């Protein structure tokens with residue numbers, strides 16, 4: 506085995522690097538999840554968590570990966586055969602669609618080219634063609650982690666409002682929460698789906714549903730089978746500081762520390778940092794002569810950048826070289842983008858010199874893989890870091 510010195514560069518778009526203080530917070534003795542110390546933890550944690558979603562409503566915490574929170578969003582609000590409108594923005598939107606179908610929902614999947622976000626104009630047209638209000642929910646992936654494209658959720662909300670359509674709005678923020686500006690209440694989102702392993706800077710294992718009053722009303726009438734994912738017993742037990750089943754105690758310790766770090770930096774500063782690192786990454790990629798996958802200037806992701814390679818080059822080969830030579834993990838192309846793109850994660854616990862190291866490693870990996878680039882002397886990263 507090769508000896509690795511220094512830290513591995515985990516530059517996939519989640520799971521992300523976990524801050525040392527979060528790791529230390531989790532390395533505490535396990536406590537009784539039905540005892541007073543745990544009760545105090547929950548009572549501190551849930552209000553702090555709600556501020557990140559920017560909601561005054563409940564946030565349900567599941568000991569599960571993000572996929573579980575997807576399922577929870579659907580089974581708590583919908584009934585068998587309900588029509589839901591989903592947008593083909595990429596791999597994760599496609600997986601959510603597949604899940605909705607498996608659960609017995611009738612999915613209208615708006616086709617997309619995996620380079621753009623959910624189109625508010627297409628939504629407006631679909632809503633106008635639905636005077637009987639058969640569409641019960643609109644599902645949008647805020648930040649499509651497979652493509653580096655961020656959908657314009659406020660414009661999606663505006664289209665629903667303009668049509669005066671009662672469909673619920675379900676939004677996946679798994680790779681945007683705590684990285685890209687987001688407002689559950691102000692944007693009129695009914696269920697926000699999130700996960701621990703990206704902007705929240707935790708290991709995988711927790712996921713979340715922020716829930717509006719309208720979603721809670723829908724939950725009272727929804728008939729899809731649900732048991733483990735049922736919000737109601739969790740919300741009920743949370744009122745008293747507990748959970749209906751064994752919570753992921755030590756991840757919750759980590760969550761409290763991660764929320765403290767986010768509050769100390771301030772969410773506006775967190776978003777500005779992400780957007781600056783994303784802008785520098787795009788500028789570097791373009792200066793190298795390569796193409797960023799996202800095709801709409803309004804929709805660039807601040808969490809990650811997907812880099813499109815010239816057709817004759819294999820993105821997985823570049824990733825392999827970067828891992829072997831520089832001990833850095835980059836995200837692979839998913840689904841129909843396999844081999845065509847690689848993804849640079851620049852979210853979570855990240856700073857300027859980590860970005861400089863990441864871009865230097867990517868550039869060197871591209872050269873070693875024989876991908877034709879603009880001359881090395883033109884690498885703009887140091888200047889961008891000084892001036893951007």
Ligand code: PLP
Nearest residue numbers: 570571572597650677679680700
């Ligand atoms: N949605 C998005 C946007 C994601 O990025 C992911 C995972 O990366 C998921 C859903 C699925 O989450 P998980 O892999 O935690 O189940």
